[in-house]
Amino acid sequence: MKQPLEFEKPIAELEGKIEELRHLSDGGGVNIAEEVAKLQAKIERQLRQTYQKLTPWQKVQVARHPDRPHASDAIRRLVEDFTPLAGDRVFAEDKAVIGGIGRFRGFSAVVLGTEKGATTEARVRHNFGMAKPEGYRKARRLMELADRFGLPVVTFVDTAGAYPGIDAEARGQAEAIARSIETCLRLRVPMIACVIGEGGSGGAIAIASGNHVIMFEHAVYSVISPEGCASILWRSAEQAQDAAEAMKLTAQDLHKLGVVDEVVQEPLGGAHRQPVEALDALGDRIEAALRKLTPLDGGSLRAKRRDKFLEMGRQGLA
Amino acid sequence: MNWLTNFVRPKLRALVKQRDTPDNLWHKCPGCGQMIFHRDLEANLHVCDKCGHHLRLPALKRLGMLFDEGKYTRIELPKAPVDPLRFRDRKRYTERLKDAQSETSEQDALIVAHGTIGGVPAVVAVFNFDFMAGSMGVAVGESFLAAAKLAKLQQAALIAIPASGGARMQEGILSLMQMPRTVLAVEEVKSAGLPYIVLLTDPTTGGVTASFAMLGDVHIAEPGSLIGFAGQRVIQETIREKLPDGFQRAEYLNDHGMVDLVVPRLELKAALARILGLLMRPKPSAEVVTLPTPEVAIPQQPRV
Numbered sequence: 001m002k003q004p005l006e007f008e009k010p011i012a013e014l015e016g017k018i019e020e021l022r023h024l025s026d027g028g029g030v031n032i033a034e035e036v037a038k039l040q041a042k043i044e045r046q047l048r049q050t051y052q053k054l055t056p057w058q059k060v061q062v063a064r065h066p067d068r069p070h071a072s073d074a075i076r077r078l079v080e081d082f083t084p085l086a087g088d089r090v091f092a093e094d095k096a097v098i099g100g101i102g103r104f105r106g107f108s109a110v111v112l113g114t115e116k117g118a119t120t121e122a123r124v125r126h127n128f129g130m131a132k133p134e135g136y137r138k139a140r141r142l143m144e145l146a147d148r149f150g151l152p153v154v155t156f157v158d159t160a161g162a163y164p165g166i167d168a169e170a171r172g173q174a175e176a177i178a179r180s181i182e183t184c185l186r187l188r189v190p191m192i193a194c195v196i197g198e199g200g201s202g203g204a205i206a207i208a209s210g211n212h213v214i215m216f217e218h219a220v221y222s223v224i225s226p227e228g229c230a231s232i233l234w235r236s237a238e239q240a241q242d243a244a245e246a247m248k249l250t251a252q253d254l255h256k257l258g259v260v261d262e263v264v265q266e267p268l269g270g271a272h273r274q275p276v277e278a279l280d281a282l283g284d285r286i287e288a289a290l291r292k293l294t295p296l297d298g299g300s301l302r303a304k305r306r307d308k309f310l311e312m313g314r315q316g317l318a
Numbered sequence: 319m320n321w322l323t324n325f326v327r328p329k330l331r332a333l334v335k336q337r338d339t340p341d342n343l344w345h346k347c348p349g350c351g352q353m354i355f356h357r358d359l360e361a362n363l364h365v366c367d368k369c370g371h372h373l374r375l376p377a378l379k380r381l382g383m384l385f386d387e388g389k390y391t392r393i394e395l396p397k398a399p400v401d402p403l404r405f406r407d408r409k410r411y412t413e414r415l416k417d418a419q420s421e422t423s424e425q426d427a428l429i430v431a432h433g434t435i436g437g438v439p440a441v442v443a444v445f446n447f448d449f450m451a452g453s454m455g456v457a458v459g460e461s462f463l464a465a466a467k468l469a470k471l472q473q474a475a476l477i478a479i480p481a482s483g484g485a486r487m488q489e490g491i492l493s494l495m496q497m498p499r500t501v502l503a504v505e506e507v508k509s510a511g512l513p514y515i516v517l518l519t520d521p522t523t524g525g526v527t528a529s530f531a532m533l534g535d536v537h538i539a540e541p542g543s544l545i546g547f548a549g550q551r552v553i554q555e556t557i558r559e560k561l562p563d564g565f566q567r568a569e570y571l572n573d574h575g576m577v578d579l580v581v582p583r584l585e586l587k588a589a590l591a592r593i594l595g596l597l598m599r600p601k602p603s604a605e606v607v608t609l610p611t612p613e614v615a616i617p618q619q620p621r622v
């Protein structure tokens with residue numbers, strides 16, 4: 001494991017032991033197969049135990065794991081003939097939002113996502129997945145393109161939130177987000193939103209007001225980061241764990257609340273261990289949702305989306 | 319929808335005389351630091367007569383100053399689930415709610431009323447900043463939707479008056495979901511061909527700004543109001559630079575193309591009446607009609 005999380009350290013230790021054994025056996029020709037198999041079984045057991053009962057705060061860590069599949073990985077894995085499109089036609093190209101047209105399992109679609117970047121250089125280029133107004137205006141432009149050609153919209157949400165900066169405010173961050181939400185809700189084509197990592201506040205809902213909202217098992221989605229919530233309500237960011245508990249930000253809780261329509265299982269030990277398997281499982285669910293939604297006409301797609309959001313929250317946690 | 323039947327029934331509590339004894343006879347102006355006598359403050363709609371600073375205006379006074387002759391009818395607001403997440407920080411959310419309810423004598427942070435402004439039918443949805451900093455949760459979203467529905471029913475304009483710190487954090491993701499929900503409310507009014515005006519007051523921030531508050535046909539702001547998406551402290555911690563003077567203030571948003579007009583409070587009623595008249599009475603009238611002179615009425619208490 002390249003970057004074990006705090007609670008994954010016992011597992012990382014076991015993995016280290018296997019490495020060590022392999023290293024030793026290179027020289028001496030000792031038979032280590034039995035020992036390795038034992039350790040591997042132990043790792044699997046521990047992973048299962050740990051990941052079955054992740055606390056909300058641990059889920060926040062998993063959701064932010066740098067090795068977790070990002071929007072660009074999802075597009076690379078699931079979309080053929082992907083043709084990236086750039087710019088908001090007003091001010092700039094914001095690489096925190098990636099998007100374009102491509103073919104998803106046979107369907108032409110507009111695909112969009114907030115991209116955090118995998119390397120230091122990429123993270124800077126994508127501004128750590130925090131979009132400025134031009135990012136949301138680009139999203140809106142691409143959604144309108146989808147609407148014009150009757151193409152479904154698929155989004156991959158993974159962002160800590162919209163970028164908090166002087167320039168972003170000066171160019172109307174709030175207006176850009178509001179318009180993006182409005183555009184999601186007006187679409188006469190199917191819109192499927194997938195929260196694959198971190199669903200951070202307004203920056204997430206801007207591209208997640210869809211007909212069908214899917215969430216990875218260990219992804220999180222919230223109105224503010226647990227740290228931010230803790231520093232306001234508990235007056236100390238140290239209480240982020242408590243905030244994470246109270247906020248009900250896990251996929252499981254959000255499904256119960258009706259905010260998320262479907263939760264996709266991740267491979268053992270989380271999507272960051274087996275990204276390809278995780279993305280394929282997600283792809284299957286997107287495809288199933290698309291097959292259900294594409295036969296509907298524009299008016300009912302819009303009405304169903306509207307009714308879903310209007311009904312949301314009228315009941316509390318069951 | 320049973321709340322619909324309650325629509326035109328005036329809220330009884332509005333008839334009860336509001337407690338109007340000021341706790342303090344003198345108020346310190348946050349603008350110039352001078353002391354203002356409470357009666358002068360009232361008479362001047364909470365605008366400092368020395369420096370022009372706009373102090374926060376209580377929600378009911380706002381209604382009184384905007385509607386013709388200070389007359390309006392409040393509507394019974396739809397019920398929303400209380401404490402949907404069973405949230406607790408250092409204190410239970412249910413307790414915080416109860417405290418806010420007893421301090422303000424209101425159920426939640428949005429008040430909806432209807433009447434006429436410059437003779438034009440209007441529904442006003444005004445935030446009560448005194449109620450948990452005007453934060454938006456399910457109850458506010460439901461009430462905003464009710465306001466939109468009422469506007470459509472009465473073929474009236476909808477005026478939204480945010481004064482809000484943003485999301486009601488104790489309602490977690492459900493407060494975030496009020497962004498698309500209030501956007502749907504705006505859509506309902508707009509698709510009915512009715513004007514939707516936003517009067518931005520101090521402060522309008524976070525998810526409130528990034529949803530219904532930035533989708534008006536016309537955006538009016540009170541001078542000096544803080545209006546923005548991200549909080550100033552968060553921005554400062556992120557960029558580690560000094561924020562420019564007047565950043566995220568009404569005038570700044572006007573300069574940056576996000577607000578149509580910055581209008582002093584004493585001229586607001588007239589401006590609103592003029593805009594509504596222009597939008598809702600587009601044709602020349604067959605006979606000469608004297609429009610009610612937009613005078614600034616300052617009711618001591620809401621008259622119903």
Ligand SMILES: [Zn+2]
Nearest residue numbers: 347350366369
């Ligand atoms: Zn002053």
